Amino acid sequence: xxxTRSLLSVILSELEMRVKKRQQRPPQQxxxxxxxxxxxxxxxxxxxxxxxxxxxxxxxxxxxxxxERSTLDGGDGSDRSVNSQLLQLMTRHAQLxxxxxxxxxxxxxxxxxxxxxxxxxxSIATLYRGVYLERYSLEIxxxxxxxxxxxxxxxxxxxxxxxxxxxxLHTDFQGFLGTLSRxxxxxxxxKQQLKLVKEQHQSVEVMESNAPCSILVLMxxxxxxxxxxxxxxxxxxxTRCLPERVTVHxxxxxxxxxxxxxxxxxxxxxxxxxxxxxxxxxxxxxx
Amino acid sequence: xxxxxxxxxxxxxxxxxxxxxxLRGLHQHRERSMAMQFEGxxxxxxxxxxxxxxxxxxxxxxxxxVEQMEEDxxxxxxxxxxxxxxxxxxxxxxxxxxxxxxxxxxGSCLDLPFQVEFKLFEAQNKTITxxxxxxxxxxxxxxxFVSRAEEDCDLPQFFRTLxxxxxxxxxxxxxxxxxxxxxxxxxxxxxxxxxxxxNLIHPQLPGCVLAVHWSVAVSxxxxxxxxxxxxxxxxQTVHNMDSSRTLEGAAESFHSLLTTLGTEAALESLLxxxxxxx
Numbered sequence: 001x002x003x004t005r006s007l008l009s010v011i012l013s014e015l016e017m018r019v020k021k022r023q024q025r026p027p028q029q030x031x032x033x034x035x036x037x038x039x040x041x042x043x044x045x046x047x048x049x050x051x052x053x054x055x056x057x058x059x060x061x062x063x064x065x066x067x068e069r070s071t072l073d074g075g076d077g078s079d080r081s082v083n084s085q086l087l088q089l090m091t092r093h094a095q096l097x098x099x100x101x102x103x104x105x106x107x108x109x110x111x112x113x114x115x116x117x118x119x120x121x122x123s124i125a126t127l128y129r130g131v132y133l134e135r136y137s138l139e140i141x142x143x144x145x146x147x148x149x150x151x152x153x154x155x156x157x158x159x160x161x162x163x164x165x166x167x168x169l170h171t172d173f174q175g176f177l178g179t180l181s182r183x184x185x186x187x188x189x190x191k192q193q194l195k196l197v198k199e200q201h202q203s204v205e206v207m208e209s210n211a212p213c214s215i216l217v218l219m220x221x222x223x224x225x226x227x228x229x230x231x232x233x234x235x236x237x238x239t240r241c242l243p244e245r246v247t248v249h250x251x252x253x254x255x256x257x258x259x260x261x262x263x264x265x266x267x268x269x270x271x272x273x274x275x276x277x278x279x280x281x282x283x284x285x286x287x
Numbered sequence: 288x289x290x291x292x293x294x295x296x297x298x299x300x301x302x303x304x305x306x307x308x309x310l311r312g313l314h315q316h317r318e319r320s321m322a323m324q325f326e327g328x329x330x331x332x333x334x335x336x337x338x339x340x341x342x343x344x345x346x347x348x349x350x351x352x353v354e355q356m357e358e359d360x361x362x363x364x365x366x367x368x369x370x371x372x373x374x375x376x377x378x379x380x381x382x383x384x385x386x387x388x389x390x391x392x393x394g395s396c397l398d399l400p401f402q403v404e405f406k407l408f409e410a411q412n413k414t415i416t417x418x419x420x421x422x423x424x425x426x427x428x429x430x431x432f433v434s435r436a437e438e439d440c441d442l443p444q445f446f447r448t449l450x451x452x453x454x455x456x457x458x459x460x461x462x463x464x465x466x467x468x469x470x471x472x473x474x475x476x477x478x479x480x481x482x483x484x485x486n487l488i489h490p491q492l493p494g495c496v497l498a499v500h501w502s503v504a505v506s507x508x509x510x511x512x513x514x515x516x517x518x519x520x521x522x523q524t525v526h527n528m529d530s531s532r533t534l535e536g537a538a539e540s541f542h543s544l545l546t547t548l549g550t551e552a553a554l555e556s557l558l559x560x561x562x563x564x565x
Contacts, residue, residue: 035296042303049310051333052325056317082342089349090332096356098374100363102392105407105415107367108443112359130415130440174366178447185444240508
C-alpha cells in the first residue's frame with residue numbers, strides 16, 4: 001500500500017513538473033512535443049496492429065490444424081512455452097466466441113447465470129423476415145422455488161399460464177421457452193406487418209388496431225367508383241402472424257359476395273398483410 | 288535545431304501513418320478468411336504476446352474466461368437442443384454503415400445433421416439474408432418448410448421446428464425399435480428403424496402384411512405433427528375370402544384405436560392380437 005502511494009506521489013510530481021515546463025516553453029517547442037507524442041501514439045498503434053495480425057495468423061494456423069480441438073495441451077514438451085499456451089487459449093477463446101454467437105443467433109436465446117448462481121437471466125430475441133427486432137428478458141429464480149422474478153414480456157402474452165405450477169416452466173424449461181418464443185415472435189411479426197402497412201401503403205387507412213396486434217381494420221378504396229371497403233383481419237391464434245378470419249364490408253353490399261373479393265380474402269389469410277395489399281394495389285383492385 | 292527535429296518527427300509520423308494504413312489493409316484482407324475480435328482478456332493476451340504485459344497473469348486470466356465460456360456453450364447447447372460441430376465467420380464488408388459477415392454452421396439436432404449458411408448484416412439491428420439450408424434427411428415432408436424458412440430467413444424458427452421434428456423422428460425410431468425387440472417374430476423394419484414403415488406379419492400368414500405407416504409432417508409455418516396409418520396389404524385370394532370385409536375397415540378401426548389409446552398402446556394391442564393368434 002505504502003509503495004503504491006509513494007509511487008503515485010512520484011508520478012504526480014513528475015506530471016506537475018512536465019506541465020510547468022510545457023508552460024515555460026516557447027510555442028515551437030510545444031509543436032515538437034506534440035509531434036513526439038503523436039509519433040509515440042502511432043508507434044503504439046502500429047505495434048498493436050502488427051501483434052493482432054501475427055496473433056490472427058498463429059491462431060488461424062492452430063485452428064486449421066485441428067478445428068475440433070477442445071483440449072488445451074501443447075503437444076510435445078518443447079512446445080509448451082507460456083506463449084504457445086497463450087496462443088492456444090486464444091484459439092479456443094475465438095472458437096468459443098463464434099460458437100456462443102452462433103447459438104444466440106440460431107436459438108434466439110441468451111442465457112446468463114445471475115450473480116451467486118441463484119437464478120438465470122434469459123433474453124429472447126424476436127425477428128421477422130430475417131430482421132432482429134425487440135428482445136424480451138426474464139429473470140428466473142431457481143432457488144428456493146422456481147419462479148419468474150422479473151420480466152418485460154407484454155401483458156397479453158399468457159406468461160402466467162405458462163409459468164403456473166406444474167406448467168411448462170416447471171416440467172419442461174426448453175418447451176416453456178419454445179412456446180414463449182413462439183408467442184413473442186408471432187406478436188413481433190404482426191406488429192412489424194402493421195408498421196410496414198403504414199409505411200408502404202398510405203392509400204390504405206388503418207382504422208383500428210389493438211395492443212397485441214390481433215385485430216386490424218383497414219379502409220381501402222376501389223379505384224373507379226371511389227367506393228370504400230372496410231376489411232377486418234382477426235388474428236385469433238396468438239402464435240401465428242397470419243389471420244384466422246378476414247371479413248369485408250362495403251357500401252356496395254354485393255361486393256363481399258363476389259368471387260374476386262372471396263379470392264382477395266383468401267389472399268389476405270395466406271399472405272402477410274403488407275404484401276397482400278401490395279399485390280391488390282398492383283393489380284388495380286384497390287387504390 | 289528545433290526546425291530540424293520538427294521536420295524529422297513529421298517525416299517519421301507520416302511514414303508511420305503509411306505503414307499503419309498498409310497493415311490495416313492486410314488485416315482486413317485476413318479478416319475475410321476469418322474474423323477475430325481482440326477485446327477484454329484477448330486484448331491483454333495480445334499485449335502479453337508482444338511483451339507489454341506479464342504473460343503468466345494473462346494466461347491464468349484468459350484460461351478462467353475460456354472455462355467460463357465452455358460452460359456457457361454447454362448450457363446454450365442444452366437449451367437449444369442443437370449441437371454445433373463447426374462454425375466459421377468471414378467478414379465480407381466492413382464500413383461505417385455496418386458490418387457484413389458470412390456465417391457457415393454445421394452440426395446436428397439429435398441424429399439429424401444440418402448445414403446452414405447465411406449473411407448477417409449488423410448496423411442498428413441485425414439482419415439475416417441469403418439463408419441456405421442443407422438437411423441430411425430422406426424425409427421429404429420437411430422440405431416445403433425448409434424452403435419457406437430460407438425465404439423468410441427465420442433462423443430461430445427453423446431451428447425450433449428442426450428440434451420438434453427430430454424429436455418426433457426420435458420418438459418413432461424408439462417406438463419401432465421397442466416393438467421389434469419385443470415382438471421379433473411379427474415385426475420387421477424393412478428399411479431400418481429410422482424409416483417410416485413398420486411391417487407386421489403374422490408368422491403363419493407370410494403373404495399378409497399390415498404396414499404401419501408413420502410420417503412426421505411439418506406445415507409451412509413450422510407446426511410438426513405425426514400421422515400414423517395402417518395399410519393392410521394382402522393377396523387377392525385372401526381379399527376374396529374376407530367376407531365380413533374386416534380388412535377394409537382395418538385402417539379406420541386402427542385410427543379410432545389411436546385416438547382413444549394413444550400411439551404406443553394402440554400398436555401394443557394390435558401386436559398383442561397378432562402374436563397371440565399363433
